[in-house]
Amino acid sequence: MTATRVASRCKGRKLRLLCLHGMYQDASTFAGKTKPLRGVDADVDFVFLDGPFTIVPPILARQSKRPSAASTNPKRVRCAKKKAEFRAWWRPLGVHQDDPSSLDGDRDVLMSFLREKLNEVGDVDGVVGFSQGASLAAWMCSEQARAELQWSPKLAVLIGSYLGSPQYSLDSGIIPDIASLHVFGSNDHVIPAAKSEQVVDIFKHQETLENRVLTSVHTQGHVIPKCDASRELFESFLSLQQLKLLGSSSISSSASSKAGERENLTPSEALASQRVCAL
Structure with missing residues (x-):
């Protein structure tokens, strides 16, 4: 199980982010x-990391249990793969x-996995997560995670x-010195916006100037938004963090400019200035 790296061509130190996929995804999909x-x-x-557990979506598990003459169809080989x-x-x-105690065993496996991967990939500045991966990324920003992993991110998306x-x-x-960007959909019926807002509220307890x-709210569902507004916000946030952490940013001049503008805004003004991503 190896990490997948996606990097641009650049000389010198780059911002490095650990990317955690959602459930039923993998590193390549994410x-x-x-x-x-x-x-x-x-x-x-x-x-990009692969999660330590291999699982089968319930709908595929049910299909595999049904006796059918179509089971010899070559198309099912693709599904099995x-x-x-x-x-x-x-x-x-x-x-x-079904056994609640099994969650503790899963946690032990995950902690060992994360320690191994953090040691393997070297210096990492932050985390980006989606859905279950975002839930894990939020926990990695906690004081408990820092104590257990002997590492903590400086930024989180x-x-x-x-x-x-x-x-x-x-x-x-939450560790006080972590900058965070929270993105979620107002029409998300898998993880309702209210659940994402609970995470935001906890992070705000440690918010500083x-x-x-x-926070960026788009009008889509449980997806990673693809619109220009979300991309520009993502780039400007990373540009600002690169300036803070590394002293320079070459992500893009426009992103750097927008990052500087956001730095002069209050949190509520920053939220109000964001464009909404529509379907």
């Missing part, structure tokens, strides 16, 4: 889905397991996030 958001000129090293690509960071109760199981509680608090909690 890289493809975030390509419009990342753009072609983003001067960032994106490190794809099952190996369905990954998760932990296996949720009621869907893939959480797309369609939510509060995970008690094993990944944010009760220990230096590291603000930015």
Whole structure:
């Protein structure tokens, strides 16, 4: 299980982000889905990981149990191959397991996995996550995660996030010096906006003038938005963080300019200035 890197050509130090996919995705899928958001000129090293657990969506599991003459159809080979690509960071109760204690075992596996990967990929500045990956990324911003992993991100982009199981509680608090961008859809029927807003509220407890909690709400569902407004916001946020952390930014001159403008806004003004991404 290896990390997938997507980096632009650039001399010198680049911003490096750990990218955590959603449930039933994998590193390759997440890289493809975030390509419009990342753009072609983003001067960032994106490190995509595969979750440690292989799972099968319930609908495919039900189909595989049905006796059918079509089971010999070559098309089913493709489906079987794809099952190996369905990954998760932990296996949720009621869907893939019934024993609550098994979540503790999954957590042990995940902690060992994360320590190994963090050691393998080297210096990482932040995390980008979607859905279950965003839930994990939010936990990685907590004081508890810093104590267990001996590492913490300096920035986080959480797309369609939510509060995970008690094993990944944010009760220990969010580390104060983390800048965060929270993106979610007003028409998300998988992870309703209210659940993402719960995560935002917890992050705001540690908000400072230096590291603000930015929120962007699009009008789509449980997706990674592809519109220009979301891409520009993503680029400007990363540009600002690169300026802060590395002292320079070559992501794009326009993104740097917009990042500077956002730095002079209050959190509410920054939110009001964002364009909404429509279908």
